[in-house]
Amino acid sequence: MSIRRRLTSAAIVGIVGLLLASCAAGLPLAHPDPAPAVPPPALDAKQVSAVLAGLGAVLKVADATNDPAPLAARLSGPALASRTAEYLVSAKLADPSVRTELPVGSQTVISPDTNTWPRAVVVVTEQPQNLQSPRVLTLVQDDPRSPYRLWGWARLLPGSKMPPTAAPAAGSKPLPPDAPGLVLTPEEVVAQYADVLAKGDVSTFAPSFAPDVFHKQIETTLAATKNGLTQGLGTAAAVTETYQPGPGELYSFSTLDGGALVIAGMTTTTSLTLSGGKIEFQNDVAALLGTTTVSSSAVFVWSDVLVFSVPPKGSSELIQVLAAEHVRTAITGS
Numbered sequence: 001m002s003i004r005r006r007l008t009s010a011a012i013v014g015i016v017g018l019l020l021a022s023c024a025a026g027l028p029l030a031h032p033d034p035a036p037a038v039p040p041p042a043l044d045a046k047q048v049s050a051v052l053a054g055l056g057a058v059l060k061v062a063d064a065t066n067d068p069a070p071l072a073a074r075l076s077g078p079a080l081a082s083r084t085a086e087y088l089v090s091a092k093l094a095d096p097s098v099r100t101e102l103p104v105g106s107q108t109v110i111s112p113d114t115n116t117w118p119r120a121v122v123v124v125t126e127q128p129q130n131l132q133s134p135r136v137l138t139l140v141q142d143d144p145r146s147p148y149r150l151w152g153w154a155r156l157l158p159g160s161k162m163p164p165t166a167a168p169a170a171g172s173k174p175l176p177p178d179a180p181g182l183v184l185t186p187e188e189v190v191a192q193y194a195d196v197l198a199k200g201d202v203s204t205f206a207p208s209f210a211p212d213v214f215h216k217q218i219e220t221t222l223a224a225t226k227n228g229l230t231q232g233l234g235t236a237a238a239v240t241e242t243y244q245p246g247p248g249e250l251y252s253f254s255t256l257d258g259g260a261l262v263i264a265g266m267t268t269t270t271s272l273t274l275s276g277g278k279i280e281f282q283n284d285v286a287a288l289l290g291t292t293t294v295s296s297s298a299v300f301v302w303s304d305v306l307v308f309s310v311p312p313k314g315s316s317e318l319i320q321v322l323a324a325e326h327v328r329t330a331i332t333g334s
């Protein structure tokens with residue numbers, strides 16, 4: 001058969017096919033829903049697992065070499081600052097145990113019901129292998145095209161229970177910093193708690209907060225530092241500590257009881273000044289400082305993440321600190 005005859009036969013077959021199709025009943029046409037302009041407001045379990053898997057993969061690679069370079073792909077804010085400092089210390093001391101264990105398996109997920117950005121997802125992890133407390137991870141997506149990054153982590157304090165929140169499929173409503181309907185707005189909670197840390201029980205805001213382990217540890221550590229300096233250097237050394245809420249570092253969600261879950265960043269700064277003598281440092285402090293001795297001053301910067309349970313307005317319950325993290329991220333001195 002010539003090429004012309006083969007082409008003619010093919011054309012005939014096509015025409016017959018069209019005629020047969022015109023005689024047959026019309027097939028139903030699919031009408032899929034149009035793709036949403038933005039992703040759905042709440043993440044489902046599969047999506048959260050994917051986010052955590054991506055985080056775990058990056059941590060595994062970076063942990064293997066104490067190299068912070070890969071971290072920016074999946075970490076930001078206090079988490080990035082804290083992990084970077086841990087890598088520096090871990091590398092200098094050849095001790096991987098100084099790194100915080102961060103499980104990526106979840107037991108509780110708080111997903112946002114919002115169509116705006118940035119948006120945050122909160123995950124209470126499984127218990128770490130070292131049997132420490134589960135971590136509260138806050139993962140933030142800056143815009144629709146960005147991945148979720150671990151903004152901060154905190155350890156659940158002994159006896160703490162997360163407040164009831166909506167199922168992940170439904171989503172929990174994010175709250176603005178000045179959200180009404182609570183005993184204190186989210187931004188007031190953080191500012192007043194910073195005052196309580198600075199002044200202790202004499203703070204006018206202390207009665208609003210339940211006693212917590214983090215506050216007690218801060219007080220105990222600062223008192224021990226002052227006592228040690230006094231014993232070693234007398235009046236030649238002084239120490240002060242300040243607590244500053246992080247600008248823009250505030251994520252809040254409504255809870256089913258009408259209250260709120262508030263997650264905040266804070267910077268603690270410990271300042272040592274010397275008018276005589278010197279102070280010698282070892283281990284992780286020396287690793288971050290880059291030297292073992294100061295004779296004039298030293299400034300310690302800590303990156304803090306705090307998780308609060310805030311009752312609804314009119315409640316007689318106190319604000320509770322549910323989880324906290326306090327990581328030394330920088331030291332300068334001379």
